[in-house]
Amino acid sequence: MKNILEAPFLQDMIEVTSNMYRLGWDERNGGNVSYLLKEEELKEYLDLNNIVRTIPLMGLYDTNFDISPLIGKYFIVTGTGKYFKNVKKDPETNLGIVRIAEDGKHIELLWGYKDGGRTTSEFPAHMMCHMARLKVDPNNRIVIHSHPTNTLAMNYVCPLEDKIFSHTLWQMSTECIVVFPEGVGVLPWMLCGTKEIGEATAKKMQDYRLVIWGLHGVYASGKDMDETFGLIETVEKAATIYNLIGSRKIINTITNDNLKEIANYFKVNYRKEFLD
Numbered sequence: 001m002k003n004i005l006e007a008p009f010l011q012d013m014i015e016v017t018s019n020m021y022r023l024g025w026d027e028r029n030g031g032n033v034s035y036l037l038k039e040e041e042l043k044e045y046l047d048l049n050n051i052v053r054t055i056p057l058m059g060l061y062d063t064n065f066d067i068s069p070l071i072g073k074y075f076i077v078t079g080t081g082k083y084f085k086n087v088k089k090d091p092e093t094n095l096g097i098v099r100i101a102e103d104g105k106h107i108e109l110l111w112g113y114k115d116g117g118r119t120t121s122e123f124p125a126h127m128m129c130h131m132a133r134l135k136v137d138p139n140n141r142i143v144i145h146s147h148p149t150n151t152l153a154m155n156y157v158c159p160l161e162d163k164i165f166s167h168t169l170w171q172m173s174t175e176c177i178v179v180f181p182e183g184v185g186v187l188p189w190m191l192c193g194t195k196e197i198g199e200a201t202a203k204k205m206q207d208y209r210l211v212i213w214g215l216h217g218v219y220a221s222g223k224d225m226d227e228t229f230g231l232i233e234t235v236e237k238a239a240t241i242y243n244l245i246g247s248r249k250i251i252n253t254i255t256n257d258n259l260k261e262i263a264n265y266f267k268v269n270y271r272k273e274f275l276d
C-alpha cells in the first residue's frame with residue numbers, strides 16, 4: 001500500500017483548506033469540503049474492505065433524503081467541528097474517507113476522524129449538491145462551502161437575487177463572465193444544516209456551479225480543486241472590488257455590450273437573460 005498522506009487527493013484537501021484559512025474565509029470551524037474519489041485511485045492507499053466505523057447518515061439532526069445515486073461512492077470530507085487551520089498538521093483527525101453504505105442510511109469510515117469524529121454537519125447538503133452536479137456534469141467531483149469575506153459583505157448591500165447579483169459581479173472585472181458565464185445562484189437567508197437548505201442549494205446547482213447562501217457564505221462545485229477554488233476566488237475578487245467602490249459615484253463601467261463582446265470572443269455560453 002502506498003502512504004495515504006502522500007496521496008494527491010489528500011494533498012489537495014490540505015492545500016485548499018490551508019489556502020482558505022490563510023485568506024480569512026474560514027474562521028474557526030467555518031467551511032467544509034467534500035471530494036468524490038475514484039475506487040481505482042483509493043485502493044492503492046487503503047484496504048477498502050477494512051471498515052473502521054459505521055456512522056449514521058445525518059447532519060446536525062436526523063434527516064431523510066434519497067442518497068441512492070451515491071451508494072458505494074467514496075468521499076474524502078472535512079470533519080464536523082474541525083478547523084481548517086488544523087488540517088495540515090493533523091489530517092487524520094480533521095479529515096475522513098467514507099463510503100456511502102448499501103442501505104443508503106449509513107456511511108462507512110475507512111480512514112480518518114481519528115478522535116471519534118464524523119463528517120461535517122453539512123454532509124447532507126454536500127451529497128445533494130454532488131447528486132445535482134453529477135447530473136449536469138459527470139466529471140464533477142468537488143463541493144466546497146466557505147465564508148469568503150467580501151462576498152459575504154456584499155450580501156448586505158446587493159439584492160439577493162440571481163440576475164442582479166450575477167450581473168453586478170460580472171461588471172466588477174472583465175474576466176468574470178468568462179469564469180462563470182452561467183452567473184451565480186442566490187438563496188435568501190436559511191437555517192444551515194437542514195435538509196431544506198440542502199435541497200434549495202442542490203436545485204440551484206442544476207443551473208449554477210456557485211450558490212450564495214444569503215448572509216452566510218457560498219457553495220461551489222467543480223471537476224477539480226483548482227476549478228472550484230478558482231471559481232470562489234474569482235467571485236470573491238469581484239466582491240472585493242464592489243466593496244472597494246462602495247458608495248462612491250461610478251463614472252466608468254463594463255456595459256452589457258462589452259460583456260456580450262467578451263463572452264462572444266471567448267466563446268462562453270453566458271446566461272443571455274442576465275444581459276437583457
Ligand SMILES: [Zn+2]
Nearest residue numbers: 030031216217
Ligand atoms: Zn458555513
